[in-house]
Amino acid sequence: MTAVDLPAVPRVLIAEADPASRELLEQVLSGVRCDARVDTCGEGRQALDLLASHPYDLVIADWELPGVDGLAILRGLRQQHRTPPLPFILMSRRNDSASVREVLPLAPTAYLTKPLNRENLTQRLQGLLVGGGEETSNDAPVPGPGLTLPTFLERRRDLSEGAALMTDVQVAIKRSLNPGGLDLKLLEEELRTDPQITAVLIAAANSAAQHQGGGPVQTVAQALHQLGTGQSMNLILGLTLKRCARLSIPCLTDYAERYWELSLHTAEYARTMARLLDLEPERCYCAGLLHRLGDLALLRCLEEWKQAGGDLDEPEEVGDSLDKFGAGFGSALRARWRLPLELRELIAAVYNLGGGVYSREALVMNMAAQMAHLPAHEGLEELARGRTARLLKIGLPELTRLRRK
Template structure:
């Protein structure tokens, strides 16, 4: 596709089985052309059907698609002998020369190997979808007439993209780089306090595209399973989302409070787990993620305002959080398929279910109660609570925890 062939608004098809890689490709593309008409699918058969129904200006497909694979998809596209040739970016885990030689006769516009080079992919997309010097800006769609805040939030619950970023992603990646590449331990230290990054990496590490085995339940485990390249791509991809940051000061203040509460719960959870010889990092992770829904809701409230909606006072924000915060968190954890054991541990932060409690669940419940205490409140009632008694944690231990 040459400059004179560039469409006013391109239609692009992304075919990628892994939901997190698919979302990453979508974010990179929309960062180049926010106005693109974009279709996404998870298997080659659906991609063939879409190609038969619509005229695309670019196809991005993974070789390892189920059903009809990406190479078969490319072969089908080339057999149609379209003029000009339809640009087709083939992505693959295969970097061996035999695989490259197999693909070359079908003339892919680009053959990119995973983990993707984000800068290289961005440059390819700019060359294919933008005229020289062209910039595209997109306005946020206005709200539908008569839309109320409560209807908007109800509809966004199953579509919310998660919490705003609370870590400086670019700085975190920069600090984690050394002459040999990205140091995963340094990266963990840089982003371990960010709920959105932690949740997304854990979810991505448990996706079907990754190796099967025991469920990943901590940030360190997720980084190890994903590897440095994919971890960095996913983190940088989060920064491309429109909802990545809270620019509204009042909503930002709410986010700071929920983040602080999450961090305190996480730290108490880790300290208590260490005292009782339990899984420290798993408890830390559960504490960090327990307010993910509230943070995601704040992002949706900012979307509401940016689309022209009104927030008359902060009491309305509080009402929205009280009504929807927990539901947003539950929907995210389910949709992202976080491990059931981790979800149960997060749920224990709020309340203990019936029956027998695990010691880790008791730890998280006690940690949350401790984190919610005001500085002026004493510890006597908490020390006499059922949770503390079951754990055999008394007033002296609680006092040391609070001071620590």
Template sequence: MAAVVLPAVPRVLIAEADPASRELLEQVLSGVRCDARVDTCGEGQQALDLLAHNSYDLVIADWELPGVDGLAILRGLRQQHRTPPLPFILMSRRNDSASVREVVPLAPMAYLTKPLNRESLTQRLQGLLLSGSEETSHDVPVPGPGLTLVAFLERRRELSEGAPLMTDVQVAVKRCLNPTGLDLKLLEEEIRTDPQITGVLIAAANNAAQHQGGGPVQTVAQALHQLGTGQSMNLILGLTLKRCARLSVPCLADYAKRYWELSLHTAEYARILARLLDLEPERCYCAGLLHRLGDLALLRCLEEWTQAGGELDEWEEVGNSLDQYGAGFGSALRTRWRLPLELRELIAAAYSLGGGVYSREALVMNMAAQMAHLTEHEGLEELARGRTARLLKIGLPELMRLRRK
């Protein structure tokens, strides 16, 4: 059964009567594709109504649904002769050969037998949703006479995989394993400096929290707690399998290191300032870490360009591309991953304050970003006289102490 080709933001319908199985499917799906929009229902007629009024990219349904069963739903969809056929995963407690023979002519993507096992379900969905999309829906356009670098970046902006990994994931996970399992507190310390892991975990955790009625997740610690050990580890390890997870072009790797270090400095300054002002330090830290996500994602796409045979001027074209597209890549990623609005506002404040009334956390982010851009021996006096410092009521002595930490 072939892998499904999903768009940048896929919409998935889960039709499952059993609440525990439905919750398991939601959690695993959000772990495999944190960007997916997921609708759920518990009976066949509800599924038909949702299918009649919405356009889905994947349906996962139980054969034994009350009312209209999952097989009847699949049969009805196939009678519509949609091209290509709507990807459909059928689940059932039936594992006899007669049932399988009944299902095969309807060409489901997969036929999963119950009870569902989290690990095997995760592996199966990863194989179906990641491997195929890695080679098809996110396929890199081939450079040639008809495709310029500008056109390539325009097309990749809405489909980029995000930033390259700046943490050795395999080593991080091994350090956090002990006889009782994975230590989430240690894992947080290992991965908290990686923008890509941070963004993906927060995106997946908010997807899960939304369906469970929880509040917005805005820090790595909150994300790990929401996702739990197994789902967190699967997500983190899965990132290493993606194309261009690591940069191999020296020039691009140098740029990535520079932007990563700028993000780390901004994050650390934001955390210290937030503590000084009795604000939320970890939320400010995450905003600082993520505020250069777009530049890093762009560098990853430039690596894809070179791997596909495109030529790249190592300095002029890279610098121009960062100036022209870095902010757009970041905005597209934060929107597609549906990061919480509060977190996005803090990230935006790192660039500028604009007009209006500002929260103290927004002022902290703006100050932290300004400090991260200063060289070792310049600018503190001017920064202390600036608007942000005045609004925060922070003077030169506080900034000097902050610089020394």
């Protein structure tokens, strides 16, 4: 199970006899998902009673529980042939090969040896309870002899965690709070300009929507409504805990600001033009905002490379990497996060209309991108004579008004 398959408020059972270990588990779990409902017990029979009484989304149990041990609990759950299997983290002081072989056929979600490593435990729980994509191993290759930057980027392309954050999440959440709690409308206004948050929320909401029989979610407002306040807040806060969540290297920050600004201009032009033509403005805005997600994700991976001790010749090597890998990073992210096909088609139209019949929204995205790239006060006449403008039946007067808005 992935993070986005969970209900808005996951219920977790911790079965651990040692009070100190139980307290550590509760603390880490609270830090990862503060809204989780947590039940605890100190012996196996009580754990079985709780499992019989409540539908859990995750079980964390010690092998050496008194009474009925954790392995027996796991075996009993697997014999129920639940689909998908209930996520189960088994803990033990046993790290010998015979014990591992005994556990493997029961397919625990994770097997953690004691004493527990807080960082490793946090990462495991984040993978299960927080995030907007598939649960995958996300360890970055370490720069060293024989590992070149292009090889590093090739390996990271399908494991990238996305773009760095362009918004101060803590400030955004504080501004969105009112006496009644978190105001989703205010939160939308605070976060709608951040490509990473937008993509993660949409990916999470679409996974939830599929389980609830809903249609595709393609905007931040729809995603927040689908997920609700608790899951939305924890998904967003979880992004701040990731490696290189904010860029710190000046050269990379400058590139990111330029790509972000270009994305915002494209999004604003797309929304304004869609309103003019009675289309879906917010979906067009979202497509414009996300069209440089791959370049921003690549810059984050370059920060990982640099922080891990890799050499980076600025700005030549940064520019070359963006030219070579940026588009691939974007395609991989959109596919891995399963962004809706309709939204991905609009993003693709930003770059190229291709052949065939075009939707009016696709034409809007292509025109918006062309306008965003125009120098100030230049090029509108040529744009008005172009193919996209002719297909949209937009002339120089309309383009001039759009530029002034």
